[in-house]
Amino acid sequence: MHRYRSHTCGELRASDVGSDVRLSGWLHNRRDLGGILFIDLRDHYGITQLVARPGTPANEALSHLSKESVVRVDGTVSARGAENVNPDLSTGEIEIEVSAVEVLGAAGPLPFTINTDDGVNEERRLEYRFLDLRRERMHRNIMLRTAVISAIRHKMTALGFNEMATPILTATSPEGARDFVVPSRLNPGKFFALPQAPQQFKQLLMISGFDRYFQIAPCFRDEDARADRSPGEFYQLDVEMSFVEQEDVFAPIEQLMTELFEEFGNGRHVTSPFPRIPFREAMLKYGNDKPDLRATLELVDITDVFEGSEFKAFAGKHVRALPVPDTAGQPRKFFDGLGDFAVEQGAKGLAWVRVGDDGQLTGPIAKFLTEENVKVLTERLGLVPGHAVFFGAGEFDEVSKIMGAVRVEAARRAGHFEENVFRFCWIVDFPMYEKDPDTGKIDFSHNPFSMPQGGLEALRTQDPLDILGWQYDIVCNGVELSSGAIRNHEPDIMFKAFEIAGYDRATVEREFSGMLRAFQYGAPPHGGIAPGVDRIVMLLADEPNIRETIAFPLNQNAQDLMMGAPTELDEARLKELNIALRKPAAATEAKPENKPAQ
Template identity: 85%
Template sequence: MHRYRSHNCGELRAADVDTDVRLSGWLHNRRDLGGILFIDLRDHYGLVQLVARPGTPANEALSSLTKETVVRIDGKVSARGADNVNPDLPTGEIEIEVSEVEVLGAAEQIPFTINADDGVNEERRLEYRFLDLRRERMHRNIMLRTAVISAIRHKMVALGFNEMATPILSATSPEGARDFLVPSRVHAGKFYALPQAPQQFKQLLMIAGFDRYFQIAPCFRDEDARADRSPGEFYQLDIEMSFVEQEDVFQPVEKLMTELFTEFGNGRTVTSPFARIPFREAMLKYGSDKPDLRAELELVDVSDVFAGSGFKAFAGKHVRALAVPDTGDKPRKFFDQMGDFAVQQGAKGLAWVRVGENNELTGPIAKFLTEDDIKSLVDALDLKPGHAVFFGAGEFEEVSKIMGAVRVEAAKRAGHFVEDEFRFCWIVDFPMFEKDPDTGKIEFSHNPFSMPQGGLEALETQDPLDILAWQYDIVCNGTELSSGAIRNHEPEVMYKAFGIAGYDKETVEAEFGGMLRAFKFGAPPHGGIAPGVDRIVMLLADEPNIRETIAFPLNGNAQDLLMGAPSEVDEARLKELHLSIRKGPAKPTPYKPTK
């Protein structure tokens, strides 16, 4: 028999009764019923129940061991009585009568419960992540991630893509976030940058003639954490294709996502084909460029209705309305709660009206509306008896943010939200440039390496803020999975686009010399995208926070509480790297691991 196990803890069944077995695993739980010990033994594959009778060496050994001790046991498989069968456990028809126990790894008292969710805070969980990962939910999430990545690789190869690796140590690039810098020991005063994305390299692969590339690529960005963003590092499915237009990129990605979310979606359906929604339309109808289409309500711009209105609170402002069917008879509490929700999003309040049997309007602002106002609203919103209408007024961006959130919340509260579906869409026609609200400077709004719609002519003849780009996002259930673009592959277009964003020709050549040289030696039209692996798994696992799908994430302050990173470096190492430390202002006391 093998030194540690003849079987794993999840594979024994009724057909194995009377078999002598050897198992190894962790002591998951223990119950003492009248001197008979019942032990749940756990390994990677599952749980199995052990039985140790009173007066046996096995009973004596197991009764004194702490939970999470690693043991090897020998025993015989026996059938459970009919009343003791556990239908929720694959091994629930059998148990193991233990005859011998060997401790392989003793465990100290564990700092939190493994076999139940005891509400321990995230900081403690990350400090003892190796224990946290023993929990069933976390173990399942990480194995889901493994299965998803394996499936992605197989599906991408089947779609005709080739997996290739790109460098980790490279040069800085204006991807929109801060770089992580690596000081060079042999080139004093110079730094490598960890890649925010393999953007330039995957384009160079297309120029080199490889046609269809993919990679499960590690990316590094020095940015703050969010529920759907891990600070420091993340992984993306990096894709690039040659001789393609926008729809040519969409087709294989739609096929991949449909298959992936169907296979791992636990019965949830995937709506197909994916909707194509222009950016400006998305902002108007949904208040967001990452709309949750499970909410089956849309916003309507009614600014014109109130442009000359006597209702001073709305006059001269951007006004968005949300009509919600089947809510006219809701109690006042419903409207008050929606108002409270809007205030939480940053609004000063939430105006509303109800629609009566004869399309008359009642509610807090109804008395301020003229007959013409009411008729215009009924026509613009296609109002029917039983509707309620919520209004937001102010600056476009502010109203979009608040009313976009109100749209989803109202849909959930009023029964117009579809559960158990993955609703994808493509957001297209992004502006090529935007204006920095603080400085007024024109800058790239998306990917700086994108092809403008209209090419060089558009850059030379149009207002930069009117130029659209061949840029797109893929969104699922309100989560942006990825941005992508058809790339610019013409040097003159690149010079002009970067010039509009404030980069002179010398700067462009200094920062993107490799790319420019490549463009001058025959570059094919090409484009790509890079869906986030972490976000895909987060959606499939139905987790609200991306850190729940990563084995060893940094916390919200970009700290590794298990390994103690970031850490200080001694003077000898700093000298070798030609660095000195300049202390900044005092910062809050960092989290200290508990002993």
């Protein structure tokens, strides 16, 4: 018999009754019923119940062991009585009568329980992540991630893509986030950058003639954490294709996403084909460029209705309306609750009216609406008895943000929200440029390597804020899964595009010398996209936080509490790297680092 096991803890069935077996695993749980010990033994594959009778060496050994100790047991498979069968376990029809025990790894006192989700704070979980990963939910999430990545590789290969690797040590690049930099010992005073994405390298692969590339690519960005973004590093399905237009990129990615979410979505419906929604339409109808289409309500721009109005709350402002049908039975607290929600989003309040059975509008602002206002609103919003209308007014961006959130919340509360579905869409026609509201400076709004719609002619003749890019995002259930673009592959267009954003020719040549040189030797039209693996798994696992789908994530302060990173370097190492440090004043104060909240 094998030194450690003849079977796994998820393998034995009723057909194995009478067999002598050997199992190894973690002591998951223990129950003492009148001196008879019942032990749940856990490994990667499942749980098997052990039985240790009173007075046996096995009982003595198992009764004193801490939970999470690792043991090897020998015993005989026996059938459970009908009343004791556990239908929730694959091994629920049997148990093991233990005859011998060997302790392989004793466990000390645990910082939190493993067999229950006891609400321990995240910092402590991350400090002891190796224990946290033993929990059923976390183990299931990581294995889901493994299965999803394996499926992605299989499906991308079947679609004719070739998996390739790109460098981790590269040059810094202005791609929208801060770089992580790595000092070069052999080149004193110079630094590598960890790639924010393999953007330039995958384009260079297309220029080299490889046609269809993909990679499960690690990306590194020195940016703040949030629920759907892990600080430090993340993984994406990096894709690039040659001789393609926008729809040529959409086709394989839409097929991939549909198949992935159908395969791993636990029966949740995937809507297909994915609608194409222009960016400006998305901002008007949904309040943002990552709309949650499970909410079936839409916003309506009614700014023109109140131009020149004497109603000061709306006059001279951008006004958005949210019509909500079937609210006749809603109590006043429904309206007040949405008002409170809007205030939480940053609003001063939430104006509303409702349509009575007689067709008349009632509510806090009804008296401020003229007959003409009511007529236009009724026609444009399709108002009938039972409708309610919520209003937001202010600056465009502010109203979009607040009313976009109100749209989804109102849909949830009023029963206009689809559960158990994956609602995908493509957001297209992004503006190529945007203006900084503080400085007035024109800058790229999305990907600086994108091809502008209209090419060089558009860059020369159009207002930069009117130029659209061949840029697109894929969104699912309000989560942006990826950005992509048809690339700019012509040097003249690249120089002009960067010139508009304030980069002179010398800067572009210095920052993108490799790319520009490649463009001068026959570059094909090409485009690509990069869906985030972490976010895909987060949606499939139905987790609200991306860190729940990553084995060893950094915390919100970009620290690894388990390994104690980042760390300081001693003087000898700094000298070897030719680095002198200048610390902020606050950093010189003695204080504990990388310790979880107690």
